[in-house]
Amino acid sequence: MIVGNRKDFGEILEKLGPARRVLVLGCNECVTVCGAGGEREVGVLASELRLCWKKEGETFDVKEHTLERQCDYEYIDQIRGFVNDYDVILSMACGAGVQYVAETYKTKLVLPAVNTTFLGVTIEQGVWSERCQGCGACILDMTAGVCPIARCAKSLLNGPCGGSSGGKCEIDNELDCAWQLIVDRLKEAGRMDRYEEILPVKDWRTGRDGGPRRRVREDMRL
Amino acid sequence: MRLSYPSNVKVVKVPCTGRVDVLLILRAFESGVDGVYVAGCLEGECHFLRGNLRARRRVEYVKGLLEEVGLGGDRLEMFNMSASQGQRFAQFAQEMTERIRLLGPLPVRKAPGNG
Numbered sequence: 001m002i003v004g005n006r007k008d009f010g011e012i013l014e015k016l017g018p019a020r021r022v023l024v025l026g027c028n029e030c031v032t033v034c035g036a037g038g039e040r041e042v043g044v045l046a047s048e049l050r051l052c053w054k055k056e057g058e059t060f061d062v063k064e065h066t067l068e069r070q071c072d073y074e075y076i077d078q079i080r081g082f083v084n085d086y087d088v089i090l091s092m093a094c095g096a097g098v099q100y101v102a103e104t105y106k107t108k109l110v111l112p113a114v115n116t117t118f119l120g121v122t123i124e125q126g127v128w129s130e131r132c133q134g135c136g137a138c139i140l141d142m143t144a145g146v147c148p149i150a151r152c153a154k155s156l157l158n159g160p161c162g163g164s165s166g167g168k169c170e171i172d173n174e175l176d177c178a179w180q181l182i183v184d185r186l187k188e189a190g191r192m193d194r195y196e197e198i199l200p201v202k203d204w205r206t207g208r209d210g211g212p213r214r215r216v217r218e219d220m221r222l
Numbered sequence: 223m224r225l226s227y228p229s230n231v232k233v234v235k236v237p238c239t240g241r242v243d244v245l246l247i248l249r250a251f252e253s254g255v256d257g258v259y260v261a262g263c264l265e266g267e268c269h270f271l272r273g274n275l276r277a278r279r280r281v282e283y284v285k286g287l288l289e290e291v292g293l294g295g296d297r298l299e300m301f302n303m304s305a306s307q308g309q310r311f312a313q314f315a316q317e318m319t320e321r322i323r324l325l326g327p328l329p330v331r332k333a334p335g336n337g
Contacts, residue, residue: 043245044245044248047251051251051288051291054330
């Protein structure tokens with residue numbers, strides 16, 4: 001899933017400026033699961049705004065609404081009926097959602113309430129960890145199911161480096177060395193012959209180096 | 223025991239403090255109460271094992287939110303006591319009431335048109 005982190009309340013307040021008619025817009029997908037921008041987080045942020053502005057004696061209108069997704073037009077379209085009652089849309093979706101809402105309602109000020117951080121997994125309730133960087137050319141078959149692009153601090157294709165110590169990375173002694181994990185798993189699976197093979201230089205054109213990406217499946221188009 | 227505790231304390235019954243949600247506390251403040259305290263069972267004695275420990279973490283989280291919005295985290299507290307410690311229940315009710323009296327009413331000013 002896409003993992004995000006809600007912005008500090010102070011930063012949100014500053015971005016809102018004088019706007020007091022605010023639509024806090026959540027997303028029912030990834031940001032719900034990682035506790036950053038689902039219905040509950042919408043409730044918490046809206047409550048914080050109301051308490052803060054009540055304290056200041058201000059007049060305001062804060063509406064809570066959560067869409068199934070903010071990355072599909074048909075869901076974003078569902079707020080068309082009341083979106084003009086608000087000065088600002090405070091989107092709690094990932095960066096993709098914020099942008100699509102802004103693209104849909106061109107005259108509206110759309111502000112992000114969440115910092116989109118990574119593609120990852122739930123390690124345990126309340127803990128998430130990065131697993132993928134969306135490089136566009138997956139090599140997990142070569143690396144025993146551990147991605148060195150996302151999980152090695154240097155994104156090394158042939159590791160580990162000299163900074164690996166006791167299975168941990170030199171940048172953080174709680175961070176597993178991705179290449180240690182790869183070697184351990186290759187050993188367990190009796191596939192150490194794979195380790196002898198040198199991985200070639202990666203073609204980054206499928207990743208961000210090739211510019212913004214787009215995918216088309218002609219058979220699915222209407 | 224026939225103990226008395228301040229009449230300003232309104233008791234909201236929940237099956238376990240593990241039921242006490244972040245939004246539940248925030249809504250209490252939004253409804254205009256001056257302070258909230260969560261009265262849980264003694265740590266290590268939760269019938270549901272970790273309900274009171276979870277409640278404490280949530281209370282700490284909401285304290286942070288209250289600080290963020292400028293109402294102050296002191297308006298919220300978590301206390302632990304067993305069902306047989308009526309004395310402690312009354313004592314915490316008194317303590318919290320005194321604390322909130324010192325802090326004063328929730329600094330919420332009326333504005334026209336606010337629901």
